[in-house]
Amino acid sequence: MKYPTEVTIRGVTYQIQYHDESLEVDCELKRELLGRINHRKRVIRIYRPQPSFDLLETLLHEVLHGVFARNQALNLALRSDEVVEPFIDALTSELSLLFIENGWITLPKQQPPATTHS
Numbered sequence: 514m515k516y517p518t519e520v521t522i523r524g525v526t527y528q529i530q531y532h533d534e535s536l537e538v539d540c541e542l543k544r545e546l547l548g549r550i551n552h553r554k555r556v557i558r559i560y561r562p563q564p565s566f567d568l569l570e571t572l573l574h575e576v577l578h579g580v581f582a583r584n585q586a587l588n589l590a591l592r593s594d595e596v597v598e599p600f601i602d603a604l605t606s607e608l609s610l611l612f613i614e615n616g617w618i619t620l621p622k623q624q625p626p627a628t629t630h631s
Contacts (some may be wrong), residue, residue: 516625517572520557522579529572530628531561548575552582561627565620566609574605 520527527550532538535545538558547560548571557575559568578601581587591597612618 515621516568520576520579522576523583525555525579525583527555527557527579529557529559531559531625533561533627535560547571550575550578550582552579559625561624563624565622565624566613568624569612569618569620570605570609573609574601577601577605 516529516531518529520529535547536543538546538560539549540558541551547563547567548558550557557572557579559571559575561568563571578597581591581597581601591600613620
């Protein structure tokens, strides 16, 4: 698996950024997070210093937030954060394991390059 720098979700392209500091992931509220999607700016920020499997789960978790936000049926079915977060966490773990166990993804040994601030 190579570390992607962008992803298209239902026709909308999001830039993927990798950061060395967890506070850079949530630059608006300055919370320590592993990942964050900003739908308005179309950016997914990922905390880079994680083991490969954890980084895959974090990236997939944020992408699933994008899928849910852009799909009206999914968005309506899972309206509350009390339902969405545990559901996305469970789905992320299961899909990550499925991809690896079936050889669809091979995790790299090195971390992705950090996103430079411009």
